[in-house]
Amino acid sequence: MCNNHQNITTRVLSVPSAKAPFEKTTIERRDIRPDDVFIDIKYCGICHSDIHNAHNDFGRGVFPMVPGHEIAGVVTAVGSEVTKFAVGDRVGVGCFVDSCGECEFYLRGEEQFCKKGVVVVFNSIGYDGNLTYGGYSQKIVVKDKFVVRIPDGLDLDVASPLLCAGITTYSPMKHWNVGPGKKVAIVGMGGLGHLAVQYAHTMGAEVTVLSQTMNKKEEAFGFGADHYYATSDPATFTELAGQFDLILNTVSANIDVDAYLSILNVDGTLVNVGLPNKPDQYNVFSLFAGRRSIAASNVGGIRETQEMLDFSAQDGIAPMIEVIRADQVDEAYERVLRSDVRYRFVTDMSTL
The missing domain is CATH 3.40.50.720 (NAD(P)-binding Rossmann-like Domain)
Structure with a gap:
């Protein structure tokens, strides 16, 4: 059940302008709606597209920006209508946090192709008109339909890069x-x-x-x-x-x-x-x-993402990762750009 979290403030790593160093700051997450899941983020992977966005390589960056779309954590509260998840569940959030909920692609489980425009987990304007902030953060509130379950066979740090890579x-x-x-x-x-x-x-x-x-x-x-x-x-x-x-x-x-x-x-x-x-x-x-x-090829939809996680756990497929502290993200970006990582950085969000 939803505990009444009002004004959810969370610590984040934010980039104030294109190519600027990261700053530790705070943001407000929305109050929990009936279909929301409130997640305590444990780990967030670093993807090349985080870097593209933080450096405004595609010219679409909105700053200050909180990147991160390989989110692994634990449920701490759920909205009144949520039945699929409960407090204590190990969960993940990938690239998307909302879509129109009615087009043919949503209905067939391919939300990434939503005709009205899928809402990306960060640097995207949601259907409520608010800018989204990603997983370089300690807490996030996400619609239950855009949350996946992380199988017991996968550690949370290892699972996080699977949500995009x-x-x-x-x-x-x-x-x-x-x-x-x-x-x-x-x-x-x-x-x-x-x-x-x-x-x-x-x-x-x-x-x-x-x-x-x-x-x-x-x-x-x-x-x-x-x-x-x-x-x-x-x-x-x-x-x-x-x-x-x-x-x-x-x-x-x-x-x-x-x-x-x-x-x-x-x-x-x-x-x-x-x-x-x-x-x-x-x-x-x-x-x-x-x-x-x-x-x-874009990423897959939510249904296929869950299938991929289950397949990975069943067959022992896992990324090779290097876990870093929050104060090492700038250095990690530089290392990714010179291909100096075997093979994926994952940030331990408890170090924020």
Whole structure:
């Protein structure tokens, strides 16, 4: 039941302007509505898109901003109409906290494509007209429909990156039917890539990692890769010509699209899940030669996010993480930008 929390004040890490250092401050969370869940945040992962937004790379930043969309915590109160969650439950919140509740995509469990516009967990204007603040925080209030249950088999710190990095890589694998007999290449062995390798391997595909250098070869094999090639070696693209059914590109930088299209089989697809700052370029002939496709994939809906968490717990899939204190987030951002993390930072929110 809802205890009457009035004026929920919580400590947060806030960035006052684009590229500014983080500051410890406080914000007010909304009072608990009948369908709300009040969560004590234990951990929040750091995602590259947090950095894009905090640096205003896409020009849509509203400041001061509280980033964070890989939230893991414990329920401390629920609204009067909530039946799915109870005080003490281990829960997560990913990228979204609301949608229209009526369009075809909401009804089929794909809230990420909401026709009226999904409400993102931070830097988004909600249907109530208020700006949302994310998970670099100690408390959050979220509609019960946008909360997922974290299975007992997953520790909260490990579960947090799955709420974005996990679902971002799991969803396209399900959509493009990754399984036995499929050859899948993963571009990039970072926060997304090292999870993508685990999902593709567990689903039964033959998995190749394409990374700039050979530095992560042994780790890739440990995560379940069958093959590993350096993309800095031009011979790689000659050797792998026409091989893959699916290439999942997890990097946030621009790639030589034509080179990657050349290693797709007939009817193969290059799926982008990273978000580069500048537009990609490619030659239509690269598609024409093999009825190939270029696609992109958003995160999954709430139903699929729960499925991904259950799948991960059941099969022992987990990100490799480095847990940091709240006062290390600025340094963590710098390290992500120079690819100096194995493989995901998670902030311990008790250190706020």
